[in-house]
Amino acid sequence: MKVFRFLLLPFALLYGLIILLRNLLYSLRIFITVSFDIRTISVGNLSAGGTGKTPMTDYLIGLLKENCQIAYLSRGYKRATVGYFLADNESDASTIGDEPLEIKRRHPEVAVAVCENRVLAIPKLLGDAPKTNVVILDDAFQHLSIKPGLSILMTEYNDLFTRDFLLPVGRLREWRMGYKRAKLIIVNKCPLDLSEEQRRMVIAEIKPYPHQKVFFSSIGYSEIYPLLKPDIVFDNWYDHITLDDKVSALAVCGIAKPAYIEEYLKTKTKESALLKFPDHHVFELEDLGDIKSAFEDLNGEKKIIVTTAKDSVRLEKYYNWFIEQSIPLFCLPMSVEFSPVDKSRFDQEIMNFMGLSESKI
Numbered sequence: 001m002k003v004f005r006f007l008l009l010p011f012a013l014l015y016g017l018i019i020l021l022r023n024l025l026y027s028l029r030i031f032i033t034v035s036f037d038i039r040t041i042s043v044g045n046l047s048a049g050g051t052g053k054t055p056m057t058d059y060l061i062g063l064l065k066e067n068c069q070i071a072y073l074s075r076g077y078k079r080a081t082v083g084y085f086l087a088d089n090e091s092d093a094s095t096i097g098d099e100p101l102e103i104k105r106r107h108p109e110v111a112v113a114v115c116e117n118r119v120l121a122i123p124k125l126l127g128d129a130p131k132t133n134v135v136i137l138d139d140a141f142q143h144l145s146i147k148p149g150l151s152i153l154m155t156e157y158n159d160l161f162t163r164d165f166l167l168p169v170g171r172l173r174e175w176r177m178g179y180k181r182a183k184l185i186i187v188n189k190c191p192l193d194l195s196e197e198q199r200r201m202v203i204a205e206i207k208p209y210p211h212q213k214v215f216f217s218s219i220g221y222s223e224i225y226p227l228l229k230p231d232i233v234f235d236n237w238y239d240h241i242t243l244d245d246k247v248s249a250l251a252v253c254g255i256a257k258p259a260y261i262e263e264y265l266k267t268k269t270k271e272s273a274l275l276k277f278p279d280h281h282v283f284e285l286e287d288l289g290d291i292k293s294a295f296e297d298l299n300g301e302k303k304i305i306v307t308t309a310k311d312s313v314r315l316e317k318y319y320n321w322f323i324e325q326s327i328p329l330f331c332l333p334m335s336v337e338f339s340p341v342d343k344s345r346f347d348q349e350i351m352n353f354m355g356l357s358e359s360k361i
Contacts, residue, residue, distance in 0.1 A: 005169050012169040019166075019174045026144045034119050035147040038126065039134040039354060042148035044141025046161040046178055047171040049279050050256030051154035052188040052219065054099050054310065055336045057138055061107050063347060067356055069131045070107075073121055074100045074138040076114030078280045084121050086128050087112040093313045098280060099138065101313045119145050134354060141181070142173055150353045153182035155206075156257075157190040157216075162205050179206070184349060185214045188336065189260060192218055215346045220337035221264055224304075224330040227312055228319055241304065241330075243268040248300035250274075251332075252291055252307045254281030254314065261308070261332065270300055283314050288321055295327055304328045 025031045041060065045051040061070055076085065076097035087096050087104045096104070096114045104112040111129035115121030118140060126132055137148060155161045161179060164170040179185065187202055194216060203214050223242060241247065249269045251261050254277035265272035275294045277287070295305055305327060307315060312331050322329045338346055 008169045012166040015168075016166045016175060023144065023174070023178070031145070033144060033147045035149075036122055036135075038122075038132065040122075040137055040146070040148040040150070041134060041350075041353070042137040042140040042143075042146075042151045043154065044137075044139050044143075044152070045154045046141065046173060046176065047155070047159070047164060048167060048173055048256070049171075050159075051156050052217075052336060053139055053154055054102060055219070055334050056152065056154060056186065056188070057103060057136055058106060059336045060136055060350065061103070061110060063350060064134065064354065065107065065109065068354060069129070069133050071111040071113070071125050071129050071132040071135045072100065072103050072107075072138065073118060073125055073135055073140075074112075074114050075116055075118075076100055077139075078282060079114060081114075082116075084113065084115040084124050086125070087114070092316075093282075098310045098313050102309045103138075105313070106309075117145075118143055122146075141178075150184070150350075151182045152184045152186060153179055154186050154188055157187050157194075157202070160187070160202065160205060180209055180212075182212060184346070185212055186336075186346075187214065187216050188219070190216050190218050194218075194339075213345070213349065215338065215342045217336045217338045217342065219260055220335045222333040222335065224306060224332050227307075227316070227329045227331050228323055241302070241328075243306075245270050246300075246302055248272070248298040248303045249306045250291075250295050250298055250303070252294075252305055252311065252315070253277065254283070254311050255279055255308055261306075261334075264332075265306065270302075271298060273298060281314070283318065288318060292325060292327065304330050306330050306332045309333060 026033055043053050043057050045053060064070055079097040080094040085096055087100060091101060093101050100112050100114050111125060111132060113121060113125045118137060122135060141153060161176055164172045166172045185206060185208060199216060206214060208214050247269050248271040249265050251258060251265055251274045253261060256279040258274060258276055262274045273294060275291060309331055
């Protein structure tokens with residue numbers, strides 16, 4: 001493995017030089033950076049996926065939607081459409097991408113749009129949703145053509161950007177020094193029993209600038225819920241199922257880092273297994289055979305398949321197949337959870353940025 005990474009080093013350095021030149025051209029204002037009068041919040045990372053951007057975006061929307069008119073803008077990764085597209089009730093993962101569709105399903109009142117060019121998209125989005133007073137930019141940390149009002153950088157506790165290297169040797173999209181553009185840094189996927197000493201060590205490793213604040217969060221899981229039609233009943237016990245030591249679960253995941261879900265299911269079920277697909281995987285008919293075989297390999301009478309909300313919108317075109325095969329399919333909701341102290345501080349930062357009083361929290 002080390003030899004393979006060494007062979008890739010020249011490609012990583014070449015990639016790094018290209019990124020360095022690009023960023024320099026923005027710094028010298030040869031490439032134009034645009035700012036907008038409307039408030040904008042960017043949620044992104046330095047690494048290629050797996051830091052929890054979508055749960056963080058969901059958290060922000062939940063925090064602000066009672067007092068703000070929110071719009072959400074994404075590139076719409078792996079969608080089949082091109083250009084600007086405003087989500088509606090007919091949208092699916094092929095038209096807007098899995099993460100924007102997940103956000104639209106969870107928050108139908110939010111204007112959700114996708115476009116490769118965010119600078120051109122924001123005026124169109126504001127035209128479609130003129131009452132908007134804040135735009136959340138998903139995965140926009142490297143989108144230097146826009147200067148966001150507030151930039152949030154996500155990094156993972158067990159895989160801090162400080163320990164990573166450039167693609168393709170590591171997972172960094174740009175040099176580590178890019179972190180200085182962030183105002184808020186969130187160390188996500190922390191252990192629940194994170195100590196003060198561990199927090200201090202991480203902060204010392206990150207070396208935040210004076211303008212930066214660091215917060216710590218964990219991934220939380222809610223009760224599973226069925227994805228198939230409520231009138232479809234496999235057996236009576238499926239009606240009120242929860243994860244316990246009588247249930248065997250197969251996790252079907254096309255996300256960057258499914259190991260957290262795998263570990264969670266191990267602690268909650270009689271038996272668990274993971275069927276892993278690439279991040280943002282577009283499920284095809286040939287995948288169904290692998291899913292069925294892995295499901296049949298599970299032991300126990302109470303067997304289910306568990307997937308993420310992001311995966312569910314890419315699997316939904318096959319829901320009838322799951323019904324025909326009598327394979328119960330459930331979603332495991334994930335969320336960002338701050339400690340009480342971090343939550344209060346972080347929420348106040350967002351409210352201050354939005355110009356909202358403390359009483360609004």
